[in-house]
Amino acid sequence: MSAPPLTLSLVVPSYNQRERTLRSAAAAAAFLRERYGERAELIVVDDGSRPDEAIEQQALPPGVALVRLPENLGKGGAIRAGVLRARGEFVVFTDSELPFTLEPLATTLAWLGQDADVVIGDRLHPESSCEVRVSPLRRLSSAIYTLLVNHLLGLDYADTQCGYKGYRAAVAADLFGRLSVTSFAFDAELLLRARAAGYRVRRQPLRLVHDEDSSVRLTRHAPRMLADVAWLAWRRLTGRL
Numbered sequence: 001m002s003a004p005p006l007t008l009s010l011v012v013p014s015y016n017q018r019e020r021t022l023r024s025a026a027a028a029a030a031f032l033r034e035r036y037g038e039r040a041e042l043i044v045v046d047d048g049s050r051p052d053e054a055i056e057q058q059a060l061p062p063g064v065a066l067v068r069l070p071e072n073l074g075k076g077g078a079i080r081a082g083v084l085r086a087r088g089e090f091v092v093f094t095d096s097e098l099p100f101t102l103e104p105l106a107t108t109l110a111w112l113g114q115d116a117d118v119v120i121g122d123r124l125h126p127e128s129s130c131e132v133r134v135s136p137l138r139r140l141s142s143a144i145y146t147l148l149v150n151h152l153l154g155l156d157y158a159d160t161q162c163g164y165k166g167y168r169a170a171v172a173a174d175l176f177g178r179l180s181v182t183s184f185a186f187d188a189e190l191l192l193r194a195r196a197a198g199y200r201v202r203r204q205p206l207r208l209v210h211d212e213d214s215s216v217r218l219t220r221h222a223p224r225m226l227a228d229v230a231w232l233a234w235r236r237l238t239g240r241l
Helices: 018-039 075-085 105-112 136-153 169-177 186-197 218-237
Strands: 008-014 040-046 065-068 090-094 118-122 164-168 201-205
Touching: 008 018, 008 075, 008 105, 018 040, 040 075, 065 075, 075 090, 075 169, 075 186, 090 105, 090 169, 105 118, 105 164, 105 201, 118 186, 136 186, 136 218, 164 169, 169 186, 186 201, 186 218
Parallel strands: 008 040, 008 090, 040 065, 118 201
Antiparallel strands: 090 164, 118 164
């Protein structure tokens, strides 16, 4: 007897966050098993972590797929690898600390099955809630970055960087298949390409329950992110994107 078709592929990228990712993988696997049974899969992508932080297959719950990249490609590259491995009708990714509750998955899948091609989490949505303290610097840097992205790329989203997004499988394959930016700025390129392709994008409220130390470091990652956004803006203006 053939296995039932998969409805959902949940992708979780990880870089030098072994213990955090293992805890999250156990929680996510239990949630998916309870809510979706054999109709969902969890894919963990180790983005070239150093040896002492690398994730091993035997450390993950049974049935969880592991993709290990030989070198660090960046968050966009890690999620792209997970998308290529995904077998579900719908693909959703979230961050390694599971910053948001997974209950919104039901709504995400319903919207993707009806009138949306892409669903993006929006921490600033009027119906979103936050149960943890987010530092003023974190809020400010996120707001400034989103403002620059929208201005330079002609987008209009309140929260471009939210680490929760869902796609119809064919749309995910199309967008990630053409992805050229694999840094933390990859979200901006995907939204730009989604708009150019005419995909229907819908904002979804979320509940933030964890805000552990982010793997994003302003001094280390901001210059690359801004350079990538500027490069995307240039490609857009010259008709190459």
